[in-house]
Amino acid sequence: MPTLAALCLREVAHTHTLIEQWLSSAECPNTVLDALLQRFEPGFSMISPSGTRLEDGGLPSVFSRLRGARAGLRIEIDELTLVYEDAGSAMVTYREAQAWHEGASERRATALFVLAGDARVAWRHLHETWA
Numbered sequence: 001m002p003t004l005a006a007l008c009l010r011e012v013a014h015t016h017t018l019i020e021q022w023l024s025s026a027e028c029p030n031t032v033l034d035a036l037l038q039r040f041e042p043g044f045s046m047i048s049p050s051g052t053r054l055e056d057g058g059l060p061s062v063f064s065r066l067r068g069a070r071a072g073l074r075i076e077i078d079e080l081t082l083v084y085e086d087a088g089s090a091m092v093t094y095r096e097a098q099a100w101h102e103g104a105s106e107r108r109a110t111a112l113f114v115l116a117g118d119a120r121v122a123w124r125h126l127h128e129t130w131a
Helices: 004-024 031-037 059-065
Strands: 039-048 076-087 089-100 103-115 121-130
Touching: 004 031, 004 076, 004 089, 004 103, 004 121, 031 059, 039 059, 089 121
Parallel strands: 039 121
Antiparallel strands: 076 089, 089 103, 103 121
Protein backbone atom coordinates (compact mmCIF):
# COMPACT_ATOMS: atom_id res chain seq x y z
CA MET A 1 0.00 0.00 0.00
CA PRO A 2 1.38 3.46 -0.88
CA THR A 3 2.41 5.80 1.91
CA LEU A 4 0.35 8.87 2.72
CA ALA A 5 3.07 11.02 1.17
CA ALA A 6 2.99 9.02 -2.07
CA LEU A 7 -0.81 9.30 -2.21
CA CYS A 8 -0.59 13.08 -1.83
CA LEU A 9 2.05 13.52 -4.49
CA ARG A 10 0.01 11.35 -6.87
CA GLU A 11 -3.13 13.32 -6.00
CA VAL A 12 -1.54 16.59 -7.11
CA ALA A 13 -0.87 15.13 -10.56
CA HIS A 14 -4.30 13.48 -10.91
CA THR A 15 -6.19 16.59 -9.83
CA HIS A 16 -4.31 18.81 -12.25
CA THR A 17 -5.08 16.41 -15.10
CA LEU A 18 -8.79 16.92 -14.37
CA ILE A 19 -8.35 20.70 -14.06
CA GLU A 20 -6.56 20.74 -17.41
CA GLN A 21 -9.40 18.80 -19.05
CA TRP A 22 -12.10 21.01 -17.54
CA LEU A 23 -10.51 24.37 -18.31
CA SER A 24 -9.27 23.47 -21.80
CA SER A 25 -12.55 22.40 -23.41
CA ALA A 26 -16.02 23.95 -23.44
CA GLU A 27 -17.28 20.48 -24.41
CA CYS A 28 -15.82 18.76 -21.34
CA PRO A 29 -18.46 16.47 -19.79
CA ASN A 30 -19.90 17.20 -16.35
CA THR A 31 -18.48 13.89 -15.14
CA VAL A 32 -15.04 15.52 -15.15
CA LEU A 33 -16.27 18.31 -12.89
CA ASP A 34 -17.91 15.76 -10.59
CA ALA A 35 -14.68 13.72 -10.38
CA LEU A 36 -12.70 16.91 -9.72
CA LEU A 37 -14.92 18.20 -6.92
CA GLN A 38 -14.90 14.81 -5.16
CA ARG A 39 -11.17 15.25 -4.56
CA PHE A 40 -11.72 18.16 -2.15
CA GLU A 41 -12.62 17.87 1.52
CA PRO A 42 -15.83 19.56 2.73
CA GLY A 43 -14.62 22.82 4.18
CA PHE A 44 -11.80 23.14 1.63
CA SER A 45 -10.23 26.60 1.70
CA MET A 46 -7.88 28.35 -0.68
CA ILE A 47 -5.89 31.53 -1.08
CA SER A 48 -5.40 32.39 -4.74
CA PRO A 49 -2.19 33.87 -6.18
CA SER A 50 -3.80 37.34 -6.03
CA GLY A 51 -4.53 36.91 -2.32
CA THR A 52 -8.27 36.29 -2.64
CA ARG A 53 -9.63 33.86 -0.07
CA LEU A 54 -12.02 31.19 -1.30
CA GLU A 55 -14.49 30.52 1.46
CA ASP A 56 -15.87 27.16 2.50
CA GLY A 57 -18.18 25.82 -0.19
CA GLY A 58 -17.06 28.22 -2.92
CA LEU A 59 -15.15 25.76 -5.07
CA PRO A 60 -18.08 24.31 -7.10
CA SER A 61 -19.18 27.75 -8.32
CA VAL A 62 -15.62 28.72 -9.24
CA PHE A 63 -15.03 25.60 -11.31
CA SER A 64 -18.49 25.64 -12.91
CA ARG A 65 -17.72 29.10 -14.36
CA LEU A 66 -14.36 27.99 -15.77
CA ARG A 67 -15.36 25.19 -18.18
CA GLY A 68 -13.40 25.85 -21.39
CA ALA A 69 -12.02 29.17 -20.09
CA ARG A 70 -8.46 28.40 -21.26
CA ALA A 71 -8.60 26.72 -24.65
CA GLY A 72 -5.64 24.42 -25.23
CA LEU A 73 -4.53 24.54 -21.59
CA ARG A 74 -1.56 22.42 -20.61
CA ILE A 75 -0.45 22.15 -16.98
CA GLU A 76 2.96 20.94 -15.89
CA ILE A 77 3.71 20.14 -12.26
CA ASP A 78 7.24 19.81 -10.94
CA GLU A 79 9.31 20.38 -7.82
CA LEU A 80 6.88 18.23 -5.81
CA THR A 81 8.17 18.20 -2.25
CA LEU A 82 6.82 16.68 0.94
CA VAL A 83 7.00 19.35 3.66
CA TYR A 84 5.20 17.60 6.50
CA GLU A 85 3.51 14.29 7.23
CA ASP A 86 1.78 12.76 10.24
CA ALA A 87 -0.64 9.84 10.62
CA GLY A 88 -3.59 11.68 9.06
CA SER A 89 -2.29 14.59 7.01
CA ALA A 90 0.51 15.77 4.79
CA MET A 91 1.64 19.06 3.30
CA VAL A 92 3.32 19.34 -0.08
CA THR A 93 4.69 22.13 -2.21
CA TYR A 94 4.96 22.23 -5.99
CA ARG A 95 5.46 24.50 -8.98
CA GLU A 96 2.65 24.70 -11.54
CA ALA A 97 3.22 26.03 -15.05
CA GLN A 98 0.19 26.68 -17.23
CA ALA A 99 0.21 27.46 -20.94
CA TRP A 100 -2.80 27.98 -23.19
CA HIS A 101 -3.56 29.50 -26.60
CA GLU A 102 -3.62 33.07 -25.29
CA GLY A 103 -1.11 33.05 -22.47
CA ALA A 104 0.90 31.40 -19.76
CA SER A 105 1.39 31.60 -16.00
CA GLU A 106 3.46 30.04 -13.30
CA ARG A 107 2.68 29.64 -9.63
CA ARG A 108 4.00 27.97 -6.53
CA ALA A 109 1.61 26.19 -4.23
CA THR A 110 1.45 24.68 -0.77
CA ALA A 111 -1.31 22.12 -0.27
CA LEU A 112 -2.57 20.41 2.85
CA PHE A 113 -4.08 16.95 2.41
CA VAL A 114 -6.01 14.88 4.91
CA LEU A 115 -6.66 11.18 4.96
CA ALA A 116 -10.33 10.66 4.06
CA GLY A 117 -12.46 7.92 5.55
CA ASP A 118 -12.34 5.82 2.39
CA ALA A 119 -8.53 5.38 2.44
CA ARG A 120 -7.88 8.18 -0.03
CA VAL A 121 -6.46 11.65 0.45
CA ALA A 122 -8.47 14.83 0.03
CA TRP A 123 -7.43 18.45 -0.51
CA ARG A 124 -8.06 20.49 2.68
CA HIS A 125 -6.25 23.77 1.97
CA LEU A 126 -4.34 25.32 -0.92
CA HIS A 127 -2.25 28.49 -0.89
CA GLU A 128 -0.88 29.71 -4.23
CA THR A 129 1.44 32.57 -5.13
CA TRP A 130 2.68 33.82 -8.50
CA ALA A 131 6.15 32.57 -9.32
